[in-house]
Amino acid sequence: MNTDLLKRLCETAGVPGNEHRVRDLILSEIDGLFDEVTTDPMGSLLCKRKADRADAPKVMLLCHMDEIGFLVSHISKDGYLYMQPVGGFDPRNLFSRRVKVCTDDGDFKGVMNPGGKPIHISSAEDRKKIPEVGEFFVDLGMGKKSHDHIKVGDFVVMDEPFLEMGDKFVSKALDNRVACWLGIEAIRALADQGRGAEIHVVFTTQEEVGLRGARTSAFKIQPDIGIGIDTTLSCDTPGIPDKDATTVQGAGFGLHVRDSSFIADRDLVKQIEAVAIENDIPYQRTMLAAGGQDGAAAQQAAAGARAVGIVVGTRYIHTVTEMVAQSDLAAARDILVAYLATFK
Numbered sequence: 001m002n003t004d005l006l007k008r009l010c011e012t013a014g015v016p017g018n019e020h021r022v023r024d025l026i027l028s029e030i031d032g033l034f035d036e037v038t039t040d041p042m043g044s045l046l047c048k049r050k051a052d053r054a055d056a057p058k059v060m061l062l063c064h065m066d067e068i069g070f071l072v073s074h075i076s077k078d079g080y081l082y083m084q085p086v087g088g089f090d091p092r093n094l095f096s097r098r099v100k101v102c103t104d105d106g107d108f109k110g111v112m113n114p115g116g117k118p119i120h121i122s123s124a125e126d127r128k129k130i131p132e133v134g135e136f137f138v139d140l141g142m143g144k145k146s147h148d149h150i151k152v153g154d155f156v157v158m159d160e161p162f163l164e165m166g167d168k169f170v171s172k173a174l175d176n177r178v179a180c181w182l183g184i185e186a187i188r189a190l191a192d193q194g195r196g197a198e199i200h201v202v203f204t205t206q207e208e209v210g211l212r213g214a215r216t217s218a219f220k221i222q223p224d225i226g227i228g229i230d231t232t233l234s235c236d237t238p239g240i241p242d243k244d245a246t247t248v249q250g251a252g253f254g255l256h257v258r259d260s261s262f263i264a265d266r267d268l269v270k271q272i273e274a275v276a277i278e279n280d281i282p283y284q285r286t287m288l289a290a291g292g293q294d295g296a297a298a299q300q301a302a303a304g305a306r307a308v309g310i311v312v313g314t315r316y317i318h319t320v321t322e323m324v325a326q327s328d329l330a331a332a333r334d335i336l337v338a339y340l341a342t343f344k
């Protein structure tokens with residue numbers, strides 16, 4: 001398993017509208033893997049592998065490059081940075097975070113906290129309040145000099161290293177660098193199989209703010225089949241009833257049947273399930289009550305496509321401790337390879 005690539009993908013900063021560093025890393029990794037590589041006006045990276053015949057179906061894999069983060073919206077006269085979130089943060093997970101502010105002139109380390117008093121001088125009542133995301137600020141430790149380096153629109157990410165622990169991976173950006181990894185590693189493993197389909201692997205932008213890059217790239221490609229590759233919830237941890245688990249870690253890749261953005265194509269679900277069984281690839285069917293993913297954009301592009309999701313169950317999602325099971329990630333790679341290889 002190419003852990004080094006996943007680590008580098010996870011530790012590269014890229015929030016919605018600012019995916020350029022991730023795109024550059026992917027570009028350097030996919031040398032020779034595809035027949036045509038282009039970047040579209042929204043910044044998505046479109047990678048096409050030609051079929052060996054003219055009437056081959058178009059299969060599109062969608063892998064979003066962006067991670068949740070912030071854009072600097074205001075710099076106070078004393079040099080504190082205020083931000084707008086790009087992506088869904090729970091403010092309870094934002095206290096006392098180390099962050100990185102990314103600018104064209106380099107990156108700056110900072111610490112994030114909400115306005116307010118420390119435990120020694122706060123009241124019991126103060127400590128019960130959960131601040132809004134907009135009440136958090138970043139201190140760069142340079143006071144008014146922040147004005148010399150930071151501009152409104154610069155982006156901010158959590159600053160945490162990638163970890164391999166037990167049989168899991170942990171990172172702040174597994175959502176959705178696991179898909180970037182899968183889009184590269186599956187095509188690498190496919191080698192020369194699957195030439196009966198025209199395969200488009202698209203590394204999309206701005207998924208976390210509403211599947212925006214997926215919409216335009218799917219409109220351009222007009223696939224017959226769209227596969228949204230992403231993380232999903234894995235709530236198999238204390239404090240959550242079994243019925244809300246969504247996925248159980250270690251039980252295989254997620255075959256995504258429904259979320260609030262789409263309902264997967266019935267036949268495609270059955271077909272991929274049959275390929276998983278035939279190849280002994282562990283899987284679990286999954287559904288989400290809320291939340292969407294790029295497969296929906298492919299499904300609804302132009303006159304429509306058949307679509308499904310291949311997902312990896314992720315604990316503690318949208319926190320700096322996002323965790324996936326290595327075996328689930330391997331299963332997601334294996335099903336992509338096995339399914340694409342059926343296009344002979």
Ligand SMILES: [Zn+2]
Binds near residue numbers: 064175176207230231
């Ligand atoms: Zn995602």
